[in-house]
Amino acid sequence: MNVHFEPIVGRYMHLDLLGRSHRIYVEEAGAGTPLLCLHTAGSDGRQYRALMNDARITARHRVIAFDMPWHGKSSPPAGWHEEEYQLGAAQYTTMILSMMSALELDKPIVMGCSIGGRIALHLALEHPERFRAIIGLQAGAHVDPYYDLNFLHRSDVHGGEICAAIVSGLVGPDAPEKDRWETLWHYMQGGPGVFKGDLYFYKIDGDIRSRIAEIDTRRCPLFLLSGEYDYSCTPEETLAVAKSIPGSEVTIMQGLGHFPMSENPEAFLNYLLPVLDRIGG
Amino acid sequence: MLEGLKERVNEDAGLVRRGRYLTTTFLLQSGDTSWLVSIFQGRIVSVMRGPFVMPSSAFALRAAEAEWAKFFLPRPPPGSNDLMALIRRRVLRPEGDLQIFMAHLRYFKEVLAKLRPAAGGVA
Numbered sequence: 330m331n332v333h334f335e336p337i338v339g340r341y342m343h344l345d346l347l348g349r350s351h352r353i354y355v356e357e358a359g360a361g362t363p364l365l366c367l368h369t370a371g372s373d374g375r376q377y378r379a380l381m382n383d384a385r386i387t388a389r390h391r392v393i394a395f396d397m398p399w400h401g402k403s404s405p406p407a408g409w410h411e412e413e414y415q416l417g418a419a420q421y422t423t424m425i426l427s428m429m430s431a432l433e434l435d436k437p438i439v440m441g442c443s444i445g446g447r448i449a450l451h452l453a454l455e456h457p458e459r460f461r462a463i464i465g466l467q468a469g470a471h472v473d474p475y476y477d478l479n480f481l482h483r484s485d486v487h488g489g490e491i492c493a494a495i496v497s498g499l500v501g502p503d504a505p506e507k508d509r510w511e512t513l514w515h516y517m518q519g520g521p522g523v524f525k526g527d528l529y530f531y532k533i534d535g536d537i538r539s540r541i542a543e544i545d546t547r548r549c550p551l552f553l554l555s556g557e558y559d560y561s562c563t564p565e566e567t568l569a570v571a572k573s574i575p576g577s578e579v580t581i582m583q584g585l586g587h588f589p590m591s592e593n594p595e596a597f598l599n600y601l602l603p604v605l606d607r608i609g610g
Numbered sequence: 611m612l613e614g615l616k617e618r619v620n621e622d623a624g625l626v627r628r629g630r631y632l633t634t635t636f637l638l639q640s641g642d643t644s645w646l647v648s649i650f651q652g653r654i655v656s657v658m659r660g661p662f663v664m665p666s667s668a669f670a671l672r673a674a675e676a677e678w679a680k681f682f683l684p685r686p687p688p689g690s691n692d693l694m695a696l697i698r699r700r701v702l703r704p705e706g707d708l709q710i711f712m713a714h715l716r717y718f719k720e721v722l723a724k725l726r727p728a729a730g731g732v733a
Contacts, residue, residue: 475697475700476694480708480709485709486712486713490715491715493716494716494719497719498691498693498695498719499694502685558691559688560688560689560691560694560695560698560699561698563689
């Protein structure tokens with residue numbers, strides 16, 4: 330029998346966040362400069378599976394991804410069944426900084442996609458001293474709702490089916506079928522209302538347009554990478570962010586969509602590796 | 611524009627299976643031209659071209675001819691590659707009972723993607 334194990338190791342961490350006890354799933358692989366990876370709305374840390382399996386990354390980086398509470402293998406906190414989940418900007422920031430402290434990460438590189446890319450901009454503005462560099466994937470300052478978000482969480486529409494169907498066109502046209510559908514599977518597995526609750530941050534509470542120009546890249550380098558086919562955070566929106574932040578470096582990734590690290594890892598690595606070289610050098 | 615739609619959908623067993631709980635009629639409009647597409651348990655039973663005096667449908671998808679033309683290219687450009695991309699740009703107007711459209715969104719995306727020359731591309 331021909332089997333092999335990936336070098337990824339997963340553990341469950343117990344910690345208090347905002348006064349509540351949480352059980353959070355954390356995966357990591359590699360050694361070296363910590364690279365903390367933040368997943369998109371309604372998905373989980375598996376989006377970074379290819380990075381954690383690529384020796385070009387892991388030879389020099391300790392790659393870490395955690396599933397946010399309510400996502401993936403992390404549990405919602407006790408009492409969740411009576412609540413409506415909503416991700417807010419302050420809560421999201423606190424979560425990331427708390428995870429960094431708990432994991433004893435000293436000035437990691439943080440890389441986030443979509444909501445993770447948006448919070449990366451918040452971190453660049455409010456906590457630049459905590460990071461060696463910040464990489465925003467599919468990062469825009471704001472997205473107006475363009476469909477009725479209530480469809481993501483109602484009893485007469487299947488949550489898993491609709492979440493994947495909403496985002497399916499955000500995958501770029503060159504994505505290998507296996508990775509396209511793995512990416513969508515993660516969306517199909519989200520808990521009821523979780524994607525919608527994340528989008529509260531993405532489309533309402535996380536609007537950073539009025540403060541974006543205050544980001545000072547002399548305090549922490551900022552790299553922006555966005556896929557050409559992303560119509561959620563469009564290349565134009567990322568270019569507008571870059572234009573208003575002196576010193577930021579922006580790349581539009583041809584043929585890629587909203588989930589570069591998960592939908593087409595090989596193509597994405599061609600863009601990411603030079604950025605990591607720059608940061609490391 | 612919708613030539614061959616019925617056959618292409620009905621011969622795709624997986625697509626018909628995914629639509630097996632869907633029975634509805636929707637209207638597709640391209641410029642001044644409309645079609646009524648009737649579906650019974652995931653199979654397309656008729657595609658009727660207008661003009662109609664009193665078209666009756668659960669919901670309608672309306673866009674300009676030029677927008678559908680880009681959408682139906684084998685490799686549509688960014689912003690034209692998906693129904694939600696058209697909706698995001700406010701060039702596709704979904705109207706009517708959109709619960710049916712949203713509850714079967716993957717199905718409707720894949721049905722319309724059948725009209726691309728290289729069907730089976732980006733759904």
